[in-house]
Each structure stands twice: as structure tokens, then as C-alpha cells.
Amino acid sequence: MDHNPEPRKTRIQTENEARILDAALDAFSIHGFRGATVDQIAEGAGMSKPNLLYYFRRKQDIYEALIDRLLDTWLEPLESLNENGDPIPELRMYIRRKLEMSRDFPRESRLFANEILQGAPRIETMLETRLKGLVDEKSQVIAGWMKAGRLNKADPRHMIFAIWSTTQHYADFDVQVRAVLGPDRGGDGRFEDAARFLETLFLEGLKPRA
Template sequence: MTKPSHPLTRIQARRREKILEAALEVFSTHGFRGSTIDQIAVAADMSKPNLLYYFKNKETIHIQLIQRLLDDWLQPLRDLDPEGDPLSELRAYIRRKIDMARDFPREGRLFTNEILQGAPHTLDILQKMLKPLVDEKVGVLEAWMEAGHMVRTNPYHLIFSLWATTQHYADFDVQVRTVLGHGHDGDERFDDAARFLEQLYVHGLSPLPTGGKSTSGQELT
């Protein structure tokens, strides 16, 4: 079966959301390859035929989740304001990404699993949604660097680094809690991480008296 072409009723919309929530739990736990429609149906507490009335297969559900995730995940980058204070904007970006790592760990694992598999279901989405946005914000970063508001560095790798350091606290949460030890199971570890990363990046990107050169006289590229 395929989902109906007419608008969903309120009950149908709720059931569709219930399926997506169940699929998020299943996919984030088992990955795409290790997940089945039957597992999702059980998690959603509905029959397989009923589930297939709304989504024709697990690929359709997976793509729907990734599209929704990326739309939310990229909002902090969209909000990077070219007219704002550069270092304040980066500090706010770090804080929002850490908050998302804390609040949406399953979504983070879902996306990480997809990327580790080579993005077989979402490469087109990445090319059409992610790359243009990153290119746009690279232009913003380059303008800030050119104006002397930030140390000159490679803006693409700066963005990659921000993604890696913030997302670490979602993807490797068990490792983080284990290493930090007893007493670090609450949200304070995310607050500590945000403060550390803000200090690291703001200090590292602040303009230097020599006009963007290190003490060795070389540009930081």
C-alpha cells in the first residue's frame, strides 16, 4: 500500500508522527541496515500493514527523518548573522550545537550512521541543502577574516572542527560520562563542554596584534 493522496486527518497525522518517532528510536539504535519494518511496527505499537499504509518502505521513513533532522540541525548555521559580532556569533553557534547534542542524541546518531555508510540515501540532500549553506557561511567567515575581526584560517575546516567537537558529546556520550566519572551524568557536562569550546575557539580566533599572524610570523592557514 501507499499513503493516501488526500490530506491526512488529525488521527492519521498523529499516527504518522508515532511511526517516525518509533523509527528514530530503531534506526538510531540499530542503524539503517540493522533495522526492519517489523521492528519499527513493534516500536510504534501497530501492525505492519497499518504502518505500510503511511510509508511504503523503511527507506521512505529513513529519508523523511534525515530531511527533518537536517532542516533542524542546520538552523544554527543559518542563523549565523553576517551583521553580528563575529566572535559572539560563533559563541552562540557553539552553545546551540552543544544544546542540540544534549537534547537530540538519537537524531545525531541517526545522521552519523548514515554518513558512516557513505550517505547512500541522502547524498542528494547533502549536495542540495548542506553544501550551498556551508558555502554561503564560508563567505561570511571569509569576510570577517578579511575585515580583521578573526584570525585568518581555512573556513571550511573551521566549520568541520565545530561540527566534530560539538557532535562528539552526542555520539560518544557513554565514553564522555565514563571518562569524567561519577557525578557527571547531569547536564553540567554539556555546560562545561560549551564553556570550554567557547574559550578554545574565541581565544584561538581572536585577532592578533600582528594582524592575523602567529608569533612565528606565519598566517594561521
């Protein structure tokens, strides 16, 4: 019995949905849900507004499709934090991967930032269930490492916040970062400089050993 007659997608449908989501990512990541317009997205996707609305009936449907697609990718680095690995390389890896995501998917990062800034009206439930669940789980792992003396004792949850904020900063506040660094240091090398700094910060801290 075919109880889930998932309508198979045509070539054109697949292509156009991809074009729409890409253009919508441009718009929503900069202006947020309310600030972005359907006309703007349609123009970015190279099609008329009615045609766009043939694929996504409401503006909100586009937005939700984007958020859904984003979540798995976004949480994957934390999910793959391995309890049985060495704490230091595990942490180093996590920071590096989060920073790479800021470099490679800045629009996705900004979309997420915009949603949270606006009070996360559309993903609040997900924050309280899936995200909280994941952080709770990984906090236990980190707390275990700390108890075993393999990491300095500190609040694991705030540690995760610190990794999120420092790495996502290079996507969300990119304009500011580049303005402050100037043309010389603000080029492509800024992510390597950031990686070096964050490794020092998170592992060694700033106070000399004395």
C-alpha cells in the same frame, strides 16, 4: 483549479505517523538503516507491522521521511549566522546552539552520523548541493571577518567542521563521554562543562599569552 489535491490527514493518521517516526528514530539512530527492522519499529510504535506498512509502504519511506524532516532543523543554526553581527558573539552563539541541539536532539544527531558513516548513499546529492552551498556562503562571511582582522586567519571550512565535530561529539559519542567522565562529572552538568571548554578553545586556544 485544484491541481494539487493534497489528501488532508485524519486525526488517527497524524497521530500514527508521529508515533511511527518517533519509534523509527529510536531504531535507525542506533542501528542504521540496514540494522533496524520494521518489526522493531512497529513494536516501538505500538502497532502491528501490516498496520505500520499501511502508513509507510516501504521501510525506506520511513527513513526518508525522517531525513527530510531533520534537515531544516539541522542546518538552521548555521543559516542564521549573521554577516552583520559581531564575529565573536556570532561564533559563540553558533557553538552554543549546536551544543544545545546535541543535548536536546541526540537521536537526530546519531541518525545523521549513521547516514554519513554509511557513505550517505541516500543524501549524497543533498550534501553536494544544499549543504555545500550553505557552507560556501557562510565561509565567505567568515573569511570576510578574518580579512578585516576581526578573527584570526584560518580555513573557514575546517573551522565549521571543528564546530560540528566537537558539538555533535556529545550526542554521537554520548556513551563514551559518560563512561570517561564517570558518575560524578558525567551527569547533566557535562553540557555546561563542554560549553565552557569549547568557548575557551575556540576563542582563546590553549597556548598561554606569555
